[in-house]
Amino acid sequence: MKEVALKELLYKIADDQLILGHRNSEWTGFGPLLEEDIAFSSMAQDKVGQSYALYQLLNQLGEQEPDTVAFMRNAQQFHNCQLVELPNGEYDFSLIRHFLFDTAEAIRFDLLSQSSYQPLADLAKKIKGELQYHTLHANTLIKKLGSATPESIGRLQNSLDIALPYALGIFEPSPFESSIIAEGFFAGEAELQKQWILKVDALLAQTQLKPISWPTVKAIYGGRNGQHTEHLQPLLDEMSEVFKIDPTAEW
Secondary structure, three states, X not given: OHXXXXXHHHHHHHHHHHHHHHHHHOOOOOOOOHHHHHHHHHHHHHHXXXXXXXXXXXXXXXXXXXXXXXXXXXHHHOOOOHHHHOOOOOHXXXXXXXXXXXXXXXXXXXXXXXXXXXXHHHHHHHHHHHHHHHXXXXXXXXXXXXXXXXXXXXXXXXHHHHHHHHHHHHHOOXXXXXXXXXXXXXXXXXXXXXXXXXXXXXXXXXXXXXXXXXXXXXXXXXXXXXXOOOOHHHHHHHHOHHHHHOOOOOO
């Protein structure tokens, strides 16, 4: 049970990073500004690299090679939250998703740096350093655009309202939650969500976006258990094209 719980934890974190990494990469060549084109491309590269490192940990625990795990599963076998698989939409939605997700990830990897599973703790210390840039980027733009013009504020508010239920799906409890916490692998999704809400509220208070009434936001769960939107399988098909043509191709 202990190893199964650890694998489930690693899979959901790795799958989140892989899928959002590919979504972010779709901004390459299409960013609203050259700086944003470069920023999202850089963050995409980081996330795909982070997913690879996590899949390597899984491989060390007896799971298949990273390429096989990343490119040969179908949608129902993925553990990512639904937030990361949603299409990019306009820039305002991608920015809000970036802010909500990376705020959670920065906290998650900070907590994981204290994991009792030492290989994960060591990796988390490296990744949380990379995430400092991601959160700085998101926070700077949310504060700027969330207090700029009626259009920018309205666009961000609309995207925030759409994304919030999916964002709460980040914290969908694992069926092995009690074991994950008891073994010291991770402090748990409830603790992560509590810290995340404080960070999100504090940042939004520095903008003209509306304060969030958290009790009214209904979480969209399912992704951690293989229940996904219609958008994930086409993305996986696209992601796996090269590997299916040439299995020897490297990341």
